[in-house]
Amino acid sequence: MSWQRHIRPTLAPLEVYDLPPSTAPSRMHANECPEPWPLEVRTALGEIVREIELNRYPDTSGRSLRRALADKHGCDPERIVLGNGSDEIISGLVTALSGAPGAGHMVIPTPTFVMYAHSAQVFGVDVREVPLTAALQLDAVGMRAALPGAAVCFLARPNNPTSSLWDAELIHALVREFPATVFVIDEAYAAYEPGCSLWDPAAPSNQVHMGTLSKIGLAALRVGYCIADPALALALNKVRHPYNVSQTSIAVAEAALTRFADVQAGMIAKTIRNRGRLIELLGQLPDAELFPAHANLVLLRLPDDARAQGLVSQLEDAGVRVKDVTRVAGLSGCVRVSVGTDEDLERLALALGLRL
Numbered sequence: 001m002s003w004q005r006h007i008r009p010t011l012a013p014l015e016v017y018d019l020p021p022s023t024a025p026s027r028m029h030a031n032e033c034p035e036p037w038p039l040e041v042r043t044a045l046g047e048i049v050r051e052i053e054l055n056r057y058p059d060t061s062g063r064s065l066r067r068a069l070a071d072k073h074g075c076d077p078e079r080i081v082l083g084n085g086s087d088e089i090i091s092g093l094v095t096a097l098s099g100a101p102g103a104g105h106m107v108i109p110t111p112t113f114v115m116y117a118h119s120a121q122v123f124g125v126d127v128r129e130v131p132l133t134a135a136l137q138l139d140a141v142g143m144r145a146a147l148p149g150a151a152v153c154f155l156a157r158p159n160n161p162t163s164s165l166w167d168a169e170l171i172h173a174l175v176r177e178f179p180a181t182v183f184v185i186d187e188a189y190a191a192y193e194p195g196c197s198l199w200d201p202a203a204p205s206n207q208v209h210m211g212t213l214s215k216i217g218l219a220a221l222r223v224g225y226c227i228a229d230p231a232l233a234l235a236l237n238k239v240r241h242p243y244n245v246s247q248t249s250i251a252v253a254e255a256a257l258t259r260f261a262d263v264q265a266g267m268i269a270k271t272i273r274n275r276g277r278l279i280e281l282l283g284q285l286p287d288a289e290l291f292p293a294h295a296n297l298v299l300l301r302l303p304d305d306a307r308a309q310g311l312v313s314q315l316e317d318a319g320v321r322v323k324d325v326t327r328v329a330g331l332s333g334c335v336r337v338s339v340g341t342d343e344d345l346e347r348l349a350l351a352l353g354l355r356l
Helices: 039-051 061-074 085-096 114-122 140-146 168-177 214-223 228-237 249-257 259-282 305-317 343-352
Strands: 080-084 106-110 127-131 152-156 183-186 207-212 223-227 297-301 333-340
Touching: 039 152, 061 080, 061 085, 061 223, 061 249, 080 085, 080 228, 085 114, 085 207, 085 214, 085 228, 085 249, 106 114, 106 140, 114 127, 127 140, 127 305, 140 168, 152 168, 152 305, 168 183, 207 214, 214 223, 223 249, 249 259, 259 297, 305 333, 305 343
Parallel strands: 106 127, 106 152, 152 183, 183 207
Antiparallel strands: 080 223, 207 223, 297 333
């Protein structure tokens, strides 16, 4: 009898999320903020890192960073839980909201961020998917049919990989209609659609705000967070590993959100402007359908998978890495293109033989 019989059977169908780093000159595939931090900011951050006592543990819960985030959001820092990226927050929420007698299922619109379902499947939590409409919006009837008895529902707004912005009034209605379900509003990309945030410090207790610094210029730090009702925040802290965010990440993130907030805002604004340029450029492709874009990415549909995959290969050969999403349910013929720098857009235009 082998030790392997003790491995969770729920892991067998799952894939490992492990992608080799891209060496392409233009990396327009990972939905990062493409704009680099100015040299003077990187120099200042280097000074901050130099003063860190690397031989000491970090703060167990990142108090100083939680205070900075609380000031930004206007809430009690005790409601904020930090994670090693939003992936750890997702996993913590699934852990905290599963396993009780009669614990419910997870509801997610699809297509959406893959880690919601992945985290649920690790624990054997039933995932009920509700396909988006042809316009990549929430299916109100389908959501209301799937939600009774659900423990948690993840809603990415704006959504990845579609870049769509789902109806706020429908989301508010669902939160009210299903008070026994925790609704996690993932606003990883909200900075790229100013004014779209559903964050409200007085929101119902079953509404959780989730954010990350990965999409706004700090992907290397791996810092995510959520703002939850105190009872849920306590449960998350019980399943969260201590020292889960490094002191380097805590210190650099805090400085970026306070001392260099104006610089970060400029980087985001430049990315939004370049999104407009990217849309204009891709719109010149005669056989491409572009969907409305609200995140730092644009989704386009081509006549078939072969054409889409051919375009991805063509751009790869020209030093531009984009994302083939043709195998994602509901996205046949689709390619996801993250916003790039001025130089990236020029390389993309040249590869496509188009005018920028």
